[in-house]
Amino acid sequence: MKTRDRLRIAMQKSGRLTEPALELLTRCGLTFRQSRDKLFCFGEGEPVDLLLVRDDDIPGLIAQGVCDLGIVGRNVLSEFQLTAGRELAPLSELRPLGFGRCRLSIAVPQELDYHGPQQLEGRRIATSYPGLLGEWLRTHAVNAGVVMLAGSVEIAPKLGTADAICDLVQSGGTLVANQLREAEVLLESEAVLAGPLTLPVDERGDMLELLLKRLDGVIQVRESRLLLLQTSRATLEAVTRLLPGGPQPTLLSVAGQPDQLMLQALCAGEVSWRQLEEIKKAGAREMYVLPVEKMLA
Numbered sequence: 001m002k003t004r005d006r007l008r009i010a011m012q013k014s015g016r017l018t019e020p021a022l023e024l025l026t027r028c029g030l031t032f033r034q035s036r037d038k039l040f041c042f043g044e045g046e047p048v049d050l051l052l053v054r055d056d057d058i059p060g061l062i063a064q065g066v067c068d069l070g071i072v073g074r075n076v077l078s079e080f081q082l083t084a085g086r087e088l089a090p091l092s093e094l095r096p097l098g099f100g101r102c103r104l105s106i107a108v109p110q111e112l113d114y115h116g117p118q119q120l121e122g123r124r125i126a127t128s129y130p131g132l133l134g135e136w137l138r139t140h141a142v143n144a145g146v147v148m149l150a151g152s153v154e155i156a157p158k159l160g161t162a163d164a165i166c167d168l169v170q171s172g173g174t175l176v177a178n179q180l181r182e183a184e185v186l187l188e189s190e191a192v193l194a195g196p197l198t199l200p201v202d203e204r205g206d207m208l209e210l211l212l213k214r215l216d217g218v219i220q221v222r223e224s225r226l227l228l229l230q231t232s233r234a235t236l237e238a239v240t241r242l243l244p245g246g247p248q249p250t251l252l253s254v255a256g257q258p259d260q261l262m263l264q265a266l267c268a269g270e271v272s273w274r275q276l277e278e279i280k281k282a283g284a285r286e287m288y289v290l291p292v293e294k295m296l297a
């Protein structure tokens, strides 16, 4: 295969992961010019291009070396790892990305009094995930029939083609609408950055490493807030005690007011009005909560 000097990332062309994946890459400083066929996006600033494909094809494209990285659900990646031929290169989950959260679960008819895996013995289970389901059945020493369906799996019990299903669950709405209930969780999933087990040691490898560092910075601060406030030295301890998590705050002196301090703290998540009001009661003034855009340690 021809060697490439530009990094290529595969992501979903159109679906649940498309928007959040693009937003994440944009936050990492990547911008793209979309080609006319919209399947290949040329990276403008950095030597990183995008390939827009069906999510099921992403692991295979990485394993074949057509793409260096992919943004895909852990469910799709794990299924590929269990079912792909041995001739394909093994893949690894480089980073969890914090969106597209769902779980792969076995669900049974609502009226069934489910009390454990052995109840599935000899039953037929409909799924699009034969690899993950097969592995779970082996682990629990259950012999069950696996009925392959590409979609609309939840309808199978009503049609009489299966006794239970194994599919993705998020809100649980689809299960309820089909008179099913969750019985076993096989996998907790979210979008992940997938890549080869061993990273390339060339220019692409250097770019990949840089991208991972940027990604870590973005992920680390995505939920973070910077809290700025003023306090007197006398109330500093009480105020500090109420700060929501995060590393030690930084203290700055206020010009011309030796008794006053400016405090700066990185908070791990949202800072609520209730928390601000409590901190104010403890003696803080001039409080600001700022979103954090980038972080480079």
Ligand SMILES: Nc1ncnc2c1ncn2[C@@H]1O[C@H](COP(=O)(O)OP(=O)(O)OP(=O)(O)O)[C@@H](O)[C@H]1O
Residues within 6 Å of the ligand: 012, 013, 014, 015, 016, 017, 053, 054, 055, 056, 072, 073, 074, 075, 076, 100, 101, 102, 168, 169, 170, 171, 189, 190, 191
């Ligand atoms: N209900 C859900 N809520 C949240 N995340 C989900 C949900 N269903 C699936 N996902 C996650 O989002 C990924 C993409 O889901 P989507 O429904 O867009 O895929 P698809 O229909 O297989 O798309 P494609 O056309 O690319 O094959 C899934 O593989 C899973 O990781």
Ligand SMILES: O=P(O)(O)OC[C@H]1O[C@H](OP(=O)(O)OP(=O)(O)O)[C@H](O)[C@@H]1O
Residues within 6 Å of the ligand: 151, 152, 154, 167, 168, 169, 170, 171, 172, 173, 174, 175
């Ligand atoms: O627990 P819920 O919030 O109801 O989500 C779960 C449903 O979402 C996905 O289907 P999707 O809506 O993508 O339909 P599709 O599989 O037919 O594309 C998944 O296959 C489940 O059917």
Ligand SMILES: [Mg+2]
Residues within 6 Å of the ligand: 054, 055, 056
């Ligand atoms: Mg798909």
